[in-house]
Amino acid sequence: xxxxxSELENPAPKPAIVPTExxxxxxxxxxxxxxxxxxCGDCGLYLHPPMPxxxxxxxxxxxxxxxxxxxxxxxxxxxxxxxxxxxxAEVPYVVAMIDLVEQEGLRLISNLVDCPHEQLAVGLAVxxxxxxxxxxxLPVFSLSSNATAETxx
Amino acid sequence: xxxxxKAAIVGYGFSDVFRGPGLDVEALTAQSCLAxxxxxxxxxxxxxxxxxxxxxxxxxxxxxxxxxxxxxDLASYTDIMGSGAxxxxxxxxxxxxxxxxxxxxxxxxxxxxxQAGNTGSASGDPVAQxxxxxxxxxIVAPYGMFGIIPATALRMCRRQVEYGTRPQxxxxxxxxxxxxxxxxxxAVQRNALTMxxxxxxxxxxxxxxxxxxxxxxxxxxxxxxTTQQRARDLRHKPVMVAAHAQATGSGDWLHGADFxxxxxxxxxxxxWRRSGLEPNDIDFAQVYDGFTYSVLTWIEALGFCGLGExxxxxxxxxxxxxxxxxxxNTNGGQLAEGRLHGLAAVAESVMQLRGDGxxxxxxxxxxxxxxVSWGPQCAGMVLICP
Numbered sequence: 001x002x003x004x005x006s007e008l009e010n011p012a013p014k015p016a017i018v019p020t021e022x023x024x025x026x027x028x029x030x031x032x033x034x035x036x037x038x039x040c041g042d043c044g045l046y047l048h049p050p051m052p053x054x055x056x057x058x059x060x061x062x063x064x065x066x067x068x069x070x071x072x073x074x075x076x077x078x079x080x081x082x083x084x085x086x087x088x089a090e091v092p093y094v095v096a097m098i099d100l101v102e103q104e105g106l107r108l109i110s111n112l113v114d115c116p117h118e119q120l121a122v123g124l125a126v127x128x129x130x131x132x133x134x135x136x137x138l139p140v141f142s143l144s145s146n147a148t149a150e151t152x153x
Numbered sequence: 154x155x156x157x158x159k160a161a162i163v164g165y166g167f168s169d170v171f172r173g174p175g176l177d178v179e180a181l182t183a184q185s186c187l188a189x190x191x192x193x194x195x196x197x198x199x200x201x202x203x204x205x206x207x208x209x210x211x212x213x214x215x216x217x218x219x220x221x222x223x224x225x226d227l228a229s230y231t232d233i234m235g236s237g238a239x240x241x242x243x244x245x246x247x248x249x250x251x252x253x254x255x256x257x258x259x260x261x262x263x264x265x266x267x268q269a270g271n272t273g274s275a276s277g278d279p280v281a282q283x284x285x286x287x288x289x290x291x292i293v294a295p296y297g298m299f300g301i302i303p304a305t306a307l308r309m310c311r312r313q314v315e316y317g318t319r320p321q322x323x324x325x326x327x328x329x330x331x332x333x334x335x336x337x338x339x340a341v342q343r344n345a346l347t348m349x350x351x352x353x354x355x356x357x358x359x360x361x362x363x364x365x366x367x368x369x370x371x372x373x374x375x376x377x378x379t380t381q382q383r384a385r386d387l388r389h390k391p392v393m394v395a396a397h398a399q400a401t402g403s404g405d406w407l408h409g410a411d412f413x414x415x416x417x418x419x420x421x422x423x424x425w426r427r428s429g430l431e432p433n434d435i436d437f438a439q440v441y442d443g444f445t446y447s448v449l450t451w452i453e454a455l456g457f458c459g460l461g462e463x464x465x466x467x468x469x470x471x472x473x474x475x476x477x478x479x480x481x482n483t484n485g486g487q488l489a490e491g492r493l494h495g496l497a498a499v500a501e502s503v504m505q506l507r508g509d510g511x512x513x514x515x516x517x518x519x520x521x522x523x524x525v526s527w528g529p530q531c532a533g534m535v536l537i538c539p
Binding site: 014016018020026048075077079081084090095097107109110122133138 | 289291292293294295296297298299300302303306307308309310311314355356357358359360361407408410412
């Protein structure tokens, strides 16, 4: 997609964060620097994206639970195409799937930021941080200090 | 699964297939349905079932088409949308209706009008899909994660780590599509492709290139399905549906444990069990090629080779090309004929099994496997015409 100079000067907005009844806690948590994931109060299963009942035990006792924000890169891609005008000034950027350490297969779609593309790899240890997005904050990930040390070695 | 009645595919039809300006989607639907009716040798008044799938609201619906064609009263009909079994959702519903006795002569169509410049299967408009999007747009769009192209790129990256798949493995799939398309006058991408050409195609989302995506077109394809008994009296040798199956796997495009193969493996298991056939019995295959990635993983899921081995198994395209031991996507697939969302693969199979394939006819073709879509929206069929 061709981006004109005027578009770069007056960038279109990115898709807004529009909290729903189901995921409002996720965005509210990020605003306060906490990564909150829906969790079953009866069997302990984390559910992401959030759902109104537990898919394992069918309990309706679902509540946000704070997690460590530590994870491992399961996979990633460098997005080069502008799929949305709000991202015209961002390309290329990294979309990654992060496996959170709290539960096997508890996977978050997010951005990997502040990581040179040549250092990108599956299996990197990452840690959550927060980036402004309109009136809200977006949980994104960057290399954790351990991973940086390992890469440097 | 033993069906009370056997179903046969007795007719297929295409509209014009094109990029850019042309007929509107209603006129395209009329073209494909009339062509299928004529091919089958039935009358519009004989049709008592209509079934169709669409992703959103891009196509006419059953009752519109009843009025369009002047069919009689419909004994069974269904508009299927969203997370149904994609391009085959209508076909599978029609087969079940005919097999069960809910209707006698079923019409299935899939119609689409694709804007020029909209590459691949991405909507490009996450906001329009928010709510119950199978790709969770409401929570991932703020990250710049839009639709199926990045979702496929994420799989390609992971597959490289788990199975060592090379860019060239995808390239041979893209090249294969063009080799077959050169023999198909309907195909919109008929010029030859070299590996250099593939590798120099624009990267959209590493490691996914533009030529890994199917080619959006405007067009419509329709099928006529009826019972084995009625089929005997019609124009063509009937193509029998030995088995059909669906599968959803984990049921999630992004967060499931079956990230690399989705529901394809379960769908294939059902197809072989229900048909009593196995990969060795198959003369040619039409597997879904929304992306080159889908082709490699469907080949593995169907058991033609082990998981992760399709890149080597296709033998740089020799095995799946014209004259190969498993001709694959003999119309050029969606990568080269154009994206008609699965139904064109069925029509191509019927043509081949009738022996009407002309310059691209697979010799002595009696059995075929056809699959559609991927992830949690898989479906497939085993077709025979002995």
